[in-house]
Amino acid sequence: MVVSLSDRLDRIKPSPSIAARAIVDRLREQGTTIYDFTFGEPDLPTPQHIIDAAKDALDRQETKYTSSLGTLALRRAIATKLERDNGLAYDPSEIVVGTGGKHIIYHALMATLNPGDEVVVPTPYWVSYPDIVALADARSVFVTVSEDNGFKVTPEDVEAAITTRTKWLVLNTPGNPTGAVYTMEEMRGILDVLRRHPHVRLLSDEVYEHYIFDDAKHVSPAFVAPDLKDRILIVNGASKGYCMTGWRIGFGAGSKDLVAAIGKLITQTTTCASAISQAAAVAAFEGTQTIVQSYAPIFQKRRDLMVALLNGAEGISCVPPKGAFFVFASVAGMIGKRTPDGRILADDLDVTNYLLEEAGVAVVHGDAYGQSPYIRFSFATSEDVIREGCLKVQEACRRLSGTAAAAASGAGT
Secondary structure, eight states: OOOOOOGGGGGOOOOHHHHHHHHHHHHHHTTOOOEEOOOOOOOSOOOHHHHHHHHHHHHTTOOSOOOTTOOHHHHHHHHHHHHHHHOOOOOGGGEEEESSHHHHHHHHHHHHOOTTOEEEEEESOOTHHHHHHHHTTOEEEEEEOOGGGTTOOOHHHHHHHOOTTEEEEEEESSOTTTOOOOOHHHHHHHHHHHHTOTTOEEEEEOTTTTOBOTTOOOOOHHHHOGGGGGGEEEEEESTTTTTOGGGOOEEEEOOHHHHHHHHHHHHTTTOSOOHHHHHHHHHHHHSOOHHHHTHHHHHHHHHHHHHHHHTTSTTOBOOOOSBTTEEEEEOTTTTTOBOTTSOBOOSHHHHHHHHHHHHOEEOEEGGGGTOTTEEEEEOOSOHHHHHHHHHHHHHHHHTOBSOOOGGGGGTTO
16 A cells, blocks of 8 residues: 655755765765765764763753743753853743754744745755745745855845745855855845845844854844844754754744744644753853863864865865855866766766765765755864865866866856
């Protein structure tokens, strides 16, 4: 008997980064050496004081359901974090806890979108934005940004994309996959546009805020435009900044009506986040920040190493990202070249497959993020892995023959 599935599954695809990680796991199980640059997951351990807080919660038998909005202790800790790190004042009633940032984004869009509504999504984008929009029966309006502009959307881009059906603009800073970081002035220009369109909310994904390099600074749009605070949903969490990906704690901070709506949906989906993880997250947000503050220099050193090595590979070029832990590298110079076994590299997916087969290097193709011909490398791994893997990339590039196709010269457009 064939069991039919929902038509909505046809609107989405599996997360490309998770699918790539599954391939890596399978190849490693077969004994193949793989240099994995696919996953956005810090390799550093969860700080010990956070682990100790979870153990203490277990000893106190804090193992029951919590409020669907999250424990009051955690929401107070998040309010403390927002004031300390971002200069923002939020009441616990304006904060909702989820099982990761993606969980908050999903529920926020499900709570606000109707069939035919539109969401403005700059490309390159984090892979899940358009699929979640599609699941909500809405439509993503893509705004392609240029490497020449630091992969950042402009006020003019936003103005041109907004229609009467627009419900949300998505802004991710620091960005995945490009590492783009918006300055206060750039943010101010975008927010000026939103003032002219009061029917549009801003989803501000700030999950990589602790990974900022060089002279860049993270600034939340709610700080830049406090008059728009009720139209802004800040999405953040413990996963990246505190090396707690598996603990599954994210949060949203926004207007009370939106937070209540998200909480209502959570009562019918996951009920609440893990009580143990929430107790640990209290220690993360309220406790010492010294360890977290030490991470950015570590990742900046890794970034510099990866960028230098990739720019030494024939056909690959990249600029140093200002934040997050990804390099979004152009492979325009590889498109049209011939592999040792005679195949032509037609697109960035071909390049991705070639690097996996020829060099044992796993990356994610740029088309998964809405922009080609690029590939994303994660430097959330050790310097040894970065050095060895990128040298393998250089070797694989040297084994290609021919010249890059003229059509590939459109990279960055």
